Amino acid sequence: KDNQLVFGLSSRDAPAIEPIVDPLNVLGDDLFDDKVMSLKLPPAVMKRFQECLISGQPTSEEDMKVIAKIMFGWARERGCIDFAHWFFPTRGGGGAVGGMLGAYKQDTLIDLDFGSKFVTKPMKACLPHERLFQGETDGSSFPNGGLRVTHSAAAFTTWDRSSPPFVLNKTLYIPCAFITHFGKCIDEKTPLLRSMDAVKKEGLRLLKAADLGKNAQTIYSYLGWEQEFFVIKAEHYKARPDLVNTGRTLFGKLPTRHQQGDLNYFAPVPGTVQKLLDKVQTAMLQVGCPMAVKHNEVAPGQHEMSPVFRVANVSCDTNVLFMEVMNREAAKMGLQVLFHEKPFAGINGSGKHANWSIGTDTGLNFFYPGKTEEGAKLFVTGIACLAHGLAKYNELVRCSVATAGNDHRLGAQEAPPAIISLYPGQGFEQYVESVIAGGDLLGYKAEKKKQETGCSQAMHIEANVEDRNRTAPFPFCGNRFEFRAVGSSQNCNLPVMVCNAIMAAGMAHMAELIEKGSNHRDAVAAMFKENKHVIFTGNGYSDQWKQDAAKRGLPNLNTTPKALATWTEEKNQALFEKMGIYSREETNARQEVMYENYITALKIEADTMINMVDTGIVPACAKDLKKSNFSSKKTAAARKAAYEAIVQEADKLKAVVSKTEGPLAKEAAHLCDAVKPQMEKLRAAVDKAEALMESGLYPYPSYETMLPPL
Ligand code: ADP
Numbered sequence: 001k002d003n004q005l006v007f008g009l010s011s012r013d014a015p016a017i018e019p020i021v022d023p024l025n026v027l028g029d030d031l032f033d034d035k036v037m038s039l040k041l042p043p044a045v046m047k048r049f050q051e052c053l054i055s056g057q058p059t060s061e062e063d064m065k066v067i068a069k070i071m072f073g074w075a076r077e078r079g080c081i082d083f084a085h086w087f088f089p090t091r092g093g094g095g096a097v098g099g100m101l102g103a104y105k106q107d108t109l110i111d112l113d114f115g116s117k118f119v120t121k122p123m124k125a126c127l128p129h130e131r132l133f134q135g136e137t138d139g140s141s142f143p144n145g146g147l148r149v150t151h152s153a154a155a156f157t158t159w160d161r162s163s164p165p166f167v168l169n170k171t172l173y174i175p176c177a178f179i180t181h182f183g184k185c186i187d188e189k190t191p192l193l194r195s196m197d198a199v200k201k202e203g204l205r206l207l208k209a210a211d212l213g214k215n216a217q218t219i220y221s222y223l224g225w226e227q228e229f230f231v232i233k234a235e236h237y238k239a240r241p242d243l244v245n246t247g248r249t250l251f252g253k254l255p256t257r258h259q260q261g262d263l264n265y266f267a268p269v270p271g272t273v274q275k276l277l278d279k280v281q282t283a284m285l286q287v288g289c290p291m292a293v294k295h296n297e298v299a300p301g302q303h304e305m306s307p308v309f310r311v312a313n314v315s316c317d318t319n320v321l322f323m324e325v326m327n328r329e330a331a332k333m334g335l336q337v338l339f340h341e342k343p344f345a346g347i348n349g350s351g352k353h354a355n356w357s358i359g360t361d362t363g364l365n366f367f368y369p370g371k372t373e374e375g376a377k378l379f380v381t382g383i384a385c386l387a388h389g390l391a392k393y394n395e396l397v398r399c400s401v402a403t404a405g406n407d408h409r410l411g412a413q414e415a416p417p418a419i420i421s422l423y424p425g426q427g428f429e430q431y432v433e434s435v436i437a438g439g440d441l442l443g444y445k446a447e448k449k450k451q452e453t454g455c456s457q458a459m460h461i462e463a464n465v466e467d468r469n470r471t472a473p474f475p476f477c478g479n480r481f482e483f484r485a486v487g488s489s490q491n492c493n494l495p496v497m498v499c500n501a502i503m504a505a506g507m508a509h510m511a512e513l514i515e516k517g518s519n520h521r522d523a524v525a526a527m528f529k530e531n532k533h534v535i536f537t538g539n540g541y542s543d544q545w546k547q548d549a550a551k552r553g554l555p556n557l558n559t560t561p562k563a564l565a566t567w568t569e570e571k572n573q574a575l576f577e578k579m580g581i582y583s584r585e586e587t588n589a590r591q592e593v594m595y596e597n598y599i600t601a602l603k604i605e606a607d608t609m610i611n612m613v614d615t616g617i618v619p620a621c622a623k624d625l626k627k628s629n630f631s632s633k634k635t636a637a638a639r640k641a642a643y644e645a646i647v648q649e650a651d652k653l654k655a656v657v658s659k660t661e662g663p664l665a666k667e668a669a670h671l672c673d674a675v676k677p678q679m680e681k682l683r684a685a686v687d688k689a690e691a692l693m694e695s696g697l698y699p700y701p702s703y704e705t706m707l708p709p710l
């Protein structure tokens with residue numbers, strides 16, 4: 001019997017049959033959400049807790065005690081002996097190795113009972129409410145942009161009550177805001193939460209002024225992210241110092257076969273990666289984050305997953321969690337996930353489209369044309385506010401995605417241009433003209449169009465109200481806008497915060513116009529008239545658009561240093577201050593942190609390159625020259641010249657890197673304008689050598705080795 005063949009294997013070798021478990025059975029099992037709270041908390045406590053979430057009032061100490069006790073019991077049922085305040089320092093993101101992860105310190109749930117006489121048995125396990133709601137730590141090693149000095153190091157974590165705690169690896173994670181001793185934010189979450197408050201305040205004000213959404217008590221912003229990434233073998237990753245240090249390959253010849261023919265897009269996911277994606281999907285289900293899609297992407301080795309959208313802060317948290325879970329599960333399978341925006345030159349990079357919308361607690365959506373008159377009015381109102389925000393604060397939006405990693409994407413023919421424009425659809429563009437000319441507010445007809453297929457068995461389709469435009473940084477997608485310029489390794493908090501901030505600015509502006517006596521229609525028309533130059537429905541990849549955009553006065557901030565220089569402009573300072581998102585001091589600090597992140601990323605890249613050339617590439621070239629039997633003297637000379645060019649370019653890079661100094665803006669500009677071009681020259685020389693060298697001598701796994709389906 002043992003020798004019976006099962007698919008060509010003896011039954012002894014046959015893989016064990018895995019029990020069939022329905023992953024949906026675990027949905028939300030490890031999430032302490034309002035469903036669990038409703039079941040476990042006294043109804044009065046629950047009611048007060050939820051009221052506080054809407055009103056913004058603090059939770060009382062008595063209620064905090066009850067909630068902490070219930071949460072503790074729930075976490076213990078899941079085997080936790082630790083809890084962790086989980087927060088999001090502004091550590092970077094432009095290619096951050098492993099993605100822009102959260103920070104936590106595991107704290108024990110066990111305490112000593114010093115009231116007891118017996119020192120040997122004084123244990124008790126509990127979650128004191130003071131520790132659940134607030135934590136204190138040494139914040140001196142987190143980026144703060146000068147908001148904190150080392151000798152005044154205290155920093156505090158405080159639970160974001162609207163983001164539910166969850167259990168992962170027997171630790172209770174509590175999503176937190178992170179601020180200094182003086183209440184200054186030094187994290188990604190706090191500004192987002194403040195911007196959500198701003199959208200709520202200005203949105204409710206606008207609804208009142210425009211006489212819409214009467215019963216709305218609050219306004220939420222929503223986010224559904226689409227995460228792109230590469231998966232390679234961990235052994236290849238570890239053998240490449242550039243991947244380990246910088247998240248991207250600094251050298252590497254494009255393989256003969258890469259993404260020609262677009263064979264990879266939506267192709268069946270290779271078996272090993274499929275297993276990884278399934279595992280991650282289940283793990284995410286367990287913490288209450290169901291995935292909406294998973295699929296193969298354009299480049300070989302590239303894939304995407306995205307969840308069902310949620311309230312923006314929760315969704316941002318789950319994105320960070322997703323990257324963490326991905327890293328952990330991949331490591332268990334001998335794989336490595338690359339979240340960098342451009343891990344491989346010459347083939348598609350990775351983005352993280354941020355699908356974003358704004359809606360009321362009564363179910364109205366500012367970006368859904370809707371079937372009712374009220375919905376239709378809200379829709380055109382919403383887009384007028386967004387157009388205002390994008391036109392007036394165009395540079396801020398660009399800054400929110402300005403990182404070293406993303407500079408490789410924006411403007412290449414695979415991602416939106418660095419010019420920020422709004423695509424509401426071609427039908428809507430015509431409507432904008434008609435409203436400006438005095439037309440009715442309800443003049444936009446959001447009707448689906450019937451399209452025949454031309455064959456009898458596949459039925460006709462209902463085409464969306466507007467077409468998609470993948471060359472636009474801000475296209476309309478039926479019920480949301482998709483901010484397509486966000487980088488794959490970024491934390492979504494900053495880009496979504498800026499979307500909220502500029503939207504709140506538009507809402508405030510329209511509310512003010514109406515409050516001062518304008519009627520609603522005229523206010524919408526006036527805002528479209530003033531801001532229509534930001535609306536563009538053509539091809540964003542074309543060169544013509546660059547010229548036209550310049551004529552329209554739209555900035556083209558095509559590098560991170562250029563973008564960051566605009567962050568602290570007076571109008572931006574004033575906006576953040578008015579909306580209660582950043583004080584002036586915090587705005588300046590954030591700029592400093594962004595510069596620092598950029599500079600650090602580039603310096604590490606340049607140093608890694610030099611090191612790889614000195615210790616790997618140059619010795620390999622020398623070996624190749626010694627070993628090879630060249631057919632002609634000419635070939636030998638050509639090879640020698642190519643190899644010598646590497647040494648020359650590396651020397652030039654060393655020289656130019658050594659001149660990196662001065663204030664942050666100057667240092668960043670030098671790295672961008674002088675160091676980066678020299679890095680590219682060195683890379684070109686090395687990649688040329690790779691094409692000549694005996695393949696066994698190339699000291700690192702090649703693109704061809706790393707990218708086949710796993
Ligand atoms: P695409 O077809 O553009 O690739 P996907 O299906 O991959 O889009 O992802 C779309 C994302 O948008 C999902 O996360 C989805 O839940 C989210 N989404 C859908 N509606 C909204 C909305 N109203 N607000 C925010 N996000 C939304």
Ligand code: MG
Pocket residue numbers: 226304
């Ligand atoms: Mg998608």
